[in-house]
Each structure stands twice: as C-alpha cells, then as structure tokens.
Amino acid sequence: MAVQAVESRTSVPSAAPFGPAVALSCRECGERFDLGPSFACTSCFGPLEVAYELPAGDPEALRRRIESGPANIWRYAPLLPVPADVADRPNLEPGLTRLVKADNLAAELGVTGELYVKDDSGNPTHSFKDRVVAIAVEAARAFGFTTLSCSSTGNLAGAVGAAAARAGFRSCVFIPHDLEAGKVVMAAVYGGDLVGIEGTYDDVNRFCSELIGDPLGEGWGFVNVNLRPYYGEGSKTLAYEICEQLGWRLPDQIVVPVASGSQLTKIDKGLKELIALGLVEDRPYRIFGAQAQGCSPVSRAYKDGHDVVRPVKPDTIAKSLAIGNPADGPYVLDIARRTGGAVEDVDDERIVDAIRLLARTEGIFAETAGGVTVGVTRKLLESGVLDPALTTVVLNTGDGLKTLDAVAAGPTATIRPSLEAFRAAGLCEQ
Amino acid sequence: MAVQAVESRTSVPSAAPFGPAVALSCRECGERFDLGPSFACTSCFGPLEVAYELPAGDPEALRRRIESGPANIWRYAPLLPVPADVADRPNLEPGLTRLVKADNLAAELGVTGELYVKDDSGNPTHSFKDRVVAIAVEAARAFGFTTLSCSSTGNLAGAVGAAAARAGFRSCVFIPHDLEAGKVVMAAVYGGDLVGIEGTYDDVNRFCSELIGDPLGEGWGFVNVNLRPYYGEGSKTLAYEICEQLGWRLPDQIVVPVASGSQLTKIDKGLKELIALGLVEDRPYRIFGAQAQGCSPVSRAYKDGHDVVRPVKPDTIAKSLAIGNPADGPYVLDIARRTGGAVEDVDDERIVDAIRLLARTEGIFAETAGGVTVGVTRKLLESGVLDPALTTVVLNTGDGLKTLDAVAAGPTATIRPSLEAFRAAGLCEQ
Numbered sequence: 071m072a073v074q075a076v077e078s079r080t081s082v083p084s085a086a087p088f089g090p091a092v093a094l095s096c097r098e099c100g101e102r103f104d105l106g107p108s109f110a111c112t113s114c115f116g117p118l119e120v121a122y123e124l125p126a127g128d129p130e131a132l133r134r135r136i137e138s139g140p141a142n143i144w145r146y147a148p149l150l151p152v153p154a155d156v157a158d159r160p161n162l163e164p165g166l167t168r169l170v171k172a173d174n175l176a177a178e179l180g181v182t183g184e185l186y187v188k189d190d191s192g193n194p195t196h197s198f199k200d201r202v203v204a205i206a207v208e209a210a211r212a213f214g215f216t217t218l219s220c221s222s223t224g225n226l227a228g229a230v231g232a233a234a235a236r237a238g239f240r241s242c243v244f245i246p247h248d249l250e251a252g253k254v255v256m257a258a259v260y261g262g263d264l265v266g267i268e269g270t271y272d273d274v275n276r277f278c279s280e281l282i283g284d285p286l287g288e289g290w291g292f293v294n295v296n297l298r299p300y301y302g303e304g305s306k307t308l309a310y311e312i313c314e315q316l317g318w319r320l321p322d323q324i325v326v327p328v329a330s331g332s333q334l335t336k337i338d339k340g341l342k343e344l345i346a347l348g349l350v351e352d353r354p355y356r357i358f359g360a361q362a363q364g365c366s367p368v369s370r371a372y373k374d375g376h377d378v379v380r381p382v383k384p385d386t387i388a389k390s391l392a393i394g395n396p397a398d399g400p401y402v403l404d405i406a407r408r409t410g411g412a413v414e415d416v417d418d419e420r421i422v423d424a425i426r427l428l429a430r431t432e433g434i435f436a437e438t439a440g441g442v443t444v445g446v447t448r449k450l451l452e453s454g455v456l457d458p459a460l461t462t463v464v465l466n467t468g469d470g471l472k473t474l475d476a477v478a479a480g481p482t483a484t485i486r487p488s489l490e491a492f493r494a495a496g497l498c499e500q
Numbered sequence: 501m502a503v504q505a506v507e508s509r510t511s512v513p514s515a516a517p518f519g520p521a522v523a524l525s526c527r528e529c530g531e532r533f534d535l536g537p538s539f540a541c542t543s544c545f546g547p548l549e550v551a552y553e554l555p556a557g558d559p560e561a562l563r564r565r566i567e568s569g570p571a572n573i574w575r576y577a578p579l580l581p582v583p584a585d586v587a588d589r590p591n592l593e594p595g596l597t598r599l600v601k602a603d604n605l606a607a608e609l610g611v612t613g614e615l616y617v618k619d620d621s622g623n624p625t626h627s628f629k630d631r632v633v634a635i636a637v638e639a640a641r642a643f644g645f646t647t648l649s650c651s652s653t654g655n656l657a658g659a660v661g662a663a664a665a666r667a668g669f670r671s672c673v674f675i676p677h678d679l680e681a682g683k684v685v686m687a688a689v690y691g692g693d694l695v696g697i698e699g700t701y702d703d704v705n706r707f708c709s710e711l712i713g714d715p716l717g718e719g720w721g722f723v724n725v726n727l728r729p730y731y732g733e734g735s736k737t738l739a740y741e742i743c744e745q746l747g748w749r750l751p752d753q754i755v756v757p758v759a760s761g762s763q764l765t766k767i768d769k770g771l772k773e774l775i776a777l778g779l780v781e782d783r784p785y786r787i788f789g790a791q792a793q794g795c796s797p798v799s800r801a802y803k804d805g806h807d808v809v810r811p812v813k814p815d816t817i818a819k820s821l822a823i824g825n826p827a828d829g830p831y832v833l834d835i836a837r838r839t840g841g842a843v844e845d846v847d848d849e850r851i852v853d854a855i856r857l858l859a860r861t862e863g864i865f866a867e868t869a870g871g872v873t874v875g876v877t878r879k880l881l882e883s884g885v886l887d888p889a890l891t892t893v894v895l896n897t898g899d900g901l902k903t904l905d906a907v908a909a910g911p912t913a914t915i916r917p918s919l920e921a922f923r924a925a926g927l928c929e930q
Contacts, residue, residue: 433662
C-alpha cells in the first residue's frame with residue numbers, strides 16, 4: 071500500500087470524470103439517465119442512483135490492485151464514480167479507518183463469535199461524512215459547481231466545510247439552529263458560510279430543496295440533494311473496508327445507524343458488488359438498522375409490518391440521526407427484511423449507557439449515533455434477534471467530542487496537590 | 501501493507517519484551533542500566549533513554565518489511581522497545597496519520613518549496629499522545645504494573661484512559677483542575693479515575709513524582725514518569741512516518757511544538773536512526789521548536805543565548821503546551837542550534853489566527869498547539885529564518901474539537917427557513 075503524501079496539485083481534467091459509472095438509474099422504475107446533477111426520475115420521481123460497468127476479470131488481480139492503492143477510500147476508485155487520478159486531487163483523504171476487534175465488549179455483551187467495531191471517528195472531520203463528501207466534491211468539479219452546500223444535522227456541515235476549503239470551493243451550509251457546540255464550531259471554522267435555520271433538520275432539508283430550484287442556488291452543488299446519487303456512493307466504502315479488513319470476508323451481521331437510511335442501503339449495495347466481482351464469497355449476510363427511540367420512524371414501520379414510513383418529529387439526544395422523514399426508509403425496511411435483519415431502537419438512557427460501555431471496554435469515545443448502534447446491538451442480543459455466535463460488525467460513525475453534553479463525565483475528585491489530600495479522596499483501594 | 505483488523509487476544513508473554521532495545525542509557529553521563537521502570541541516572545541524575553541494537557543489513561529489505569507491516573506505528577516495531585508480536589496485543593493502533601501536502605497554505609505563506617502538515621488529530625483519541633502511550637503500555641505490561649497513570653495537560657489523560665480501558669489496566673490520571681471541557685470529558689469517559697489538581701501542570705507533575713515514591717503509588721506505571729524512557733520513544737514514529745510518506749526522504753525543515761520538549765528530541769533521534777540505518781540519505785535537516793508566548797521558557801533561553809531554561813508560570817490558551825518547567829528544554833536548545841534551526845514563540849492572537857488559517861486553507865481543524873506551530877512557521881518565514889524554497893513539515897499534534905473556546909466560531913446568520921429570509925441575510929453575493 072502506498073502511504074506517500076498525496077499531492078494537491080491542480081490536476082488536468084480527466085477524460086472519464088466518473089470512472090466506471092455509466093448512468094444514473096431510477097431505483098423505482100429502472101429508467102436510465104445521463105450522469106448529471108439530477109436526483110429524481112423524471113418519469114416516476116423515484117430516487118436516482120449510480121449505475122456502473124464494473125471491472126470484469128480476475129478477482130485476485132483486482133484485490134491486488136486495491137491492496138496496493140492509497141491508504142484511504144481511493145484504493146477503491148475502480149468501484150466508485152470518480153476519475154482514475156482522484157487520489158492526486160486536493161481532498162481530505164478519508165477512510166481506511168480502524169476495524170477494532172472488540173473482545174472486551176464481546177465479553178460484556180455475551181458475544182461468543184467475533185465482534186468488531188468499525189470506528190469512523192478516525193476520519194479527518196471525525197465522522198463517516200468525509201467519505202460521502204469526497205465523492206460529491208468530485209462530482210461538483212465535473213459539473214462545474216463553484217459553491218458546495220448541504221442540509222446537515224452537524225457532521226455533514228463540518229465535512230463539507232473542510233472539504234470545500236481544501237478543494238477550493240466556496241461553501242454555504244445549513245443546519246438546525248440548536249445543534250451541539252462542537253458541531254457548530256466545526257462547521258464554521260473552515261471559513262465558509264454557516265446558516266442556522268429556525269426549525270428541525272426536516273425544515274432545513276425542505277428549505278434546501280426550495281433553494282435548489284431558485285436562481286439564488288445557481289452554481290450550487292448540494293452534496294445531499296442534487297449531488298445525492300454520487301454522495302451516497304461514498305458509503306459503499308464502509309462495506310469494502312470492512313470486508314477487506316476481515317481478510318476479504320463478509321461479516322455475518324452488521325449493525326448500521328439509520329438517519330435518512332442512505333448509508334445502510336449503500337452498505338448493502340457495496341456488499342453485493344463485492345460478491346458480484348468475486349472479491350468475497352457469495353453467502354448470506356444480515357443487515358440491522360439502528361435508530362434512537364426519539365426518532366424511530368423506520369423501526370416503528372418495521373415493527374408494525376409496514377412498507378411505508380410515517381414521518382415523526384424528532385426528540386432525542388442522537389441529533390445526527392434526528393431525521394423524522396427519512397428518504398430511504400422504505401429501502402431500509404426492504405433490506406432488513408430481505409437479508410433476515412431487523413430495525414430496532416433504543417431510548418436516550420440506553421444510548422448514554424452504550425457510549426460509556428464502548429468507551430470503558432474498547433477505549434472508543436463515540437458520539438450519540440455510536441451509542442445508538444451499540445445500544446441496539448445489546449438490545450438485539452438480549453432479545454435473541456442477533457446471533458451471538460456469528461461474526462458481527464457494529465458501526466461507530468461519529469465522535470464523542472462532538473456530543474460532549476450527552477455523557478456529562480467529569481473528575482472523580484478534585485484535590486490539592488498533596489499525598490494527604492489524595493489519600494483522603496479514597497481512590498487508592500483497588 | 502496489511503490492513504486486516506488486529507485481534508485483541510491475550511498474547512503469550514514475549515521472550516524479548518523490548519525487542520531491539522538493550523539498555524537504558526543516561527543522556528548526560530552515558531552510564532548504562534538494565535531495562536527497568538527507571539527514569540533517572542543513579543550516578544548523575546540525568547534522564548535515561550532507551551538504547552538499541554538496531555537491525556543491521558540491507559536497508560531495502562528493512563524498507564520492504566516496514567512497508568508490508570500494519571497501517572499503524574507497529575510497522576516500525578523493529579525500531580521500537582516493544583515485542584515482535586506487539587501488533588497482536590490489545591492497543592489503540594495509533595499512527596500512520598495523514599501527511600497533507602498543503603499547497604493552499606503554502607501559497608498564503610509564500611512558501612515556494614513543498615509544505616506539508618503532519619496531521620496527528622487522526623489518532624484514536626485525536627492527539628499524538630496515542631503514540632507515546634502505546635509504547636508505555638507495553639512497558640507497563642512487561643513490568644507487571646496494574647494501574648496506568650500520568651500527569652497531563654489533557655490530551656495525555658484521554659490517551660491513557662482509552663489505552664488502559666482497551667488493554668485491561670486500571671487507570672488513574674491527574675490533570676490541572678481548569679482544563680478545557682472536551683479534554684476533561686474525554687479523560688473521564690473511559691471509566692478510570694480522573695483527579696483534578698488545584699494548581700498548574702507543574703504542580704500536578706510534582707505531585708506525581710511524590711506519589712511514585714510513596715506506597716500509595718505501588719504497582720503504578722506513570723507513563724511520563726517511571727515509564728518515561730519508553731513512552732518518549734513513541735514520538736520517534738512521527739519522524740519515521742514523515743520520511744516514509746515523503747518517499748523515504750528527509751524533510752529539510754520541520755516545525756515541532758515544545759511543551760516538555762520530549763517530542764522534539766525524539767523526532768531528532770528518529771531521523772538520526774533512519775540515516776544510520778540507510779533508510780534515508782545522510783544529509784542535513786533543521787529542527788525548529790514552537791512555543792506559545794505565554795509559556796515560552798525555551799524560546800526565551802534560545803533568544804538569550806542561554807543553555808539553561810528558566811521556569812515560568814504559564815498563561816496561554818495553548819494549555820497542552822503550558823509546561824513552565826520543561827524537562828527536555830536544554831536538549832531542545834541543543835538540537836535547534838546544532839541543526840541550524842531555531843525556537844520561536846507566538847502570542848495567543850496569532851495562535852487563533854493560525855488555527856483559522858489552517859482550517860480555511862487545508863480543512864484541518866487544529867487545537868491550540870497546531871495554531872502555535874503554524875503561527876511560528878508564519879513568523880519564521882516573515883523573519884527569513886525558515887527558507888521558503890525548501891521542503892518543510894509542520895506538525896499538528898492535536899484536535900480543534902478539544903479547544904473549541906479558542907476560536908469562538910459560529911453561524912454567519914440564523915434565519916427562518918424561507919428563501920426570502922435567506923435573500924435578506926445577504927450571503928448570496930459571491
């Protein structure tokens with residue numbers, strides 16, 4: 071694997087800006103469209119996704135090509151809608167985050183098989199959003215956009231601000247006005263415009279959809295609206311990395327947080343691609359969705375046996391998952407059911423307990439979204455839905471430093487600097 | 501490079517727990533001691549450091565061995581005081597953080613050569629401290645300690661707490677009572693004891709030295725006191741990575757933050773080792789130390805032409821560098837002078853400006869210590885001390901999320917979710 075520093079030189083426009091991608095395809099009716107800044111089918115209004123002609127041939131050669139690539143998501147460039155020279159362009163170089171074998175956590179949860187935590191807090195702005203934004207930035211370049219934008223629950227705003235700064239775009243991002251301090255500062259510090267919206271994430275999202283149709287939004291690439299088909303593909307890299315880090319092996323069970331639901335659907339897409347390419351064995355895997363009880367429209371629909379997701383008004387500490395009207399909710403339901411998984415939710419108290427549990431056992435400080443996946447994993451083990459004897463991967467998609475208030479941890483004692491004071495504090499008995 | 505998940509199985513005790521390390525050696529008088537939990541020479545009270553018999557032979561073979569190693573500091577295990585099977589033990593797998601080619605920053609600073617930022621915020625607890633703690637943990641295992649401890653300005657406390665949790669040690673760490681919220685929460689969340697001390701870091705440090713000599717501290721490994729010789733070696737990996745990421749090439753100039761000064765001295769040691777092993781060309785390099793004006797005892801001594809560092813009482817926003825009585829200050833002076841470098845300081849305003857500059861140009865959100873190195877880089881370029889035509893590496897050793905108050909960034913505007921309100925906010929003119 072090449073670990074050399076990536077140059078940020080201005081690169082010559084690539085002949086094939088989207089690499090192996092050949093079209094946008096409607097997820098509902100299958101109609102195909104040219105690769106462009108579109109996100110909805112003109113026939114049926116279904117969401118568009120990227121369609122590929124993926125490299126055929128010897129899987130072993132492809133594996134070797136990937137393994138000798140850069141130590142970030144660009145090792146998978148042959149499977150992404152990006153130009154072949156993408157690693158040479160100025161970007162944040164996200165990905166190849168740790169897959170932690172979590173034996174201590176497994177022991178506490180009664181898992182007898184292998185348990186892993188995919189810790190995406192190691193990305194440049196400390197959430198998985200750096201993956202999706204990196205792909206969207208390349209699409210924005212290809213389409214000639216000059217401003218990068220998004221609606222965000224916080225993590226995405228920081229990821230867009232940082233990526234735009236490095237790649238030479240103006241940025242203007244939109245967040246609900248009441249986010250955590252860490253997320254607000256991180257979204258603002260890169261020098262772009264940050265706009266607080268008086269409302270929920272769903273209000274912010276609606277506003278962005280309006281803006282995109284208005285002359286005000288001309289030349290703007292909204293990473294999760296008009297660039298959404300490209301953006302979403304970044305989440306496939308989580309599936310690729312997990313399998314490569316397991317030694318080119320599928321996990322049996324994977325627990326994924328559900329906000330819009332996009333990430334879960336793209337992890338499924340990534341796993342299917344690896345099977346189709348012969349990079350991993352063709353055998354079943356189960357995907358589980360995890361929500362916070364205070365914003366659990368998909369979990370609710372799953373439990374009620376519905377195919378349709380009824381929007382809710384979020385009320386949870388897991389603000390990064392607080393999307394009351396999840397665009398990909400129905401697809402999440404379909405994947406959970408088709409693969410033999412499930413969708414479950416946990417309340418805020420269990421979220422905080424799970425953050426502490428993961429920190430105490432594996433030294434990983436997750437944001438509330440990580441508390442949701444670990445909490446749901448525990449709940450699904452308790453109810454016998456997750457099989458404790460199989461290989462399970464739990465995603466931590468964000469960083470505890472961005473949701474400090476959730477855990478309210480502090481000193482055990484505060485003392486004068488003397489042995490006497492320390493002795494009196496009673497911390498020495500082990 | 502192997503990217504597979506590292507197992508955390510309990511490993512069989514290694515026959516050679518310190519790998520290529522053969523002794524502790526006094527930095528002042530050269531007297532040698534057995535490898536043990538000692539830190540001061542019994543003859544002259546000089547600090548002890550680890551001495552090696554490093555692998556002789558074909559540099560190309562060693563390069564290949566390193567390149568095929570794990571994607572973390574353990575790829576350099578043949579050059580560290582750790583057992584050969586270290587990568588299989590439960591640890592945080594720090595290192596191999598991004599070396600970012602900072603062309604945007606270079607343009608703003610007038611650098612015509614290559615400028616890089618080594619961004620150590622990508623480590624598991626988001627500071628370079630994960631490197632040094634990982635080595636100290638292995639020494640603690642070898643010596644049979646059951647509690648891990650430290651005196652800390654914040655980053656180290658989090659790194660020790662996290663590493664101890666994963667590796668199965670009890671932890672009890674000591675910090676000044678007035679640290680940043682992010683650092684306090686992160687130090688506490690891993691479930692060990694966290695003790696706030698009413699005083700400065702230097703008071704905390706003195707207290708720990710007392711505790712180590714008391715029966716209360718029996719069985720305790722203080723990573724930066726009685727394990728300090730091992731701990732310090734972790735900083736060598738910064739030098740190794742920078743050279744490997746430059747394509748096995750020395751930088752011409754490197755700008756390093758100075759708190760205790762240990763990191764700077766170990767980077768120099770690492771570079772010298774790479775030269776001695778034939779892994780890089782034998783040619784000069786210059787090392788520059790960076791301090792905050794509010795705690796600049798080494799910079800003061802450098803400018804005054806002194807060999808002795810006079811302690812100060814710190815008063816700066818760069819709390820992670822606020823060590824008023826730096827143990828390795830004299831060695832920093834020696835290295836800066838010997839290599840043709842310098843030691844410089846910047847005031848708090850310039851620190852904040854530099855944090856914003858780095859964020860705005862490269863999408864890297866540094867903590868105050870990163871503001872110090874970037875600010876000093878700018879100052880040394882302005883004064884002609886740094887050569888703008890050479891290859892320069894600037895270290896960012898920590899994360900902006902831990903020092904949020906320093907930048908006070910916030911929304912450009914807060915509005916109702918309507919196009920009218922957005923238009924009125926006046927953000928559309930580019």
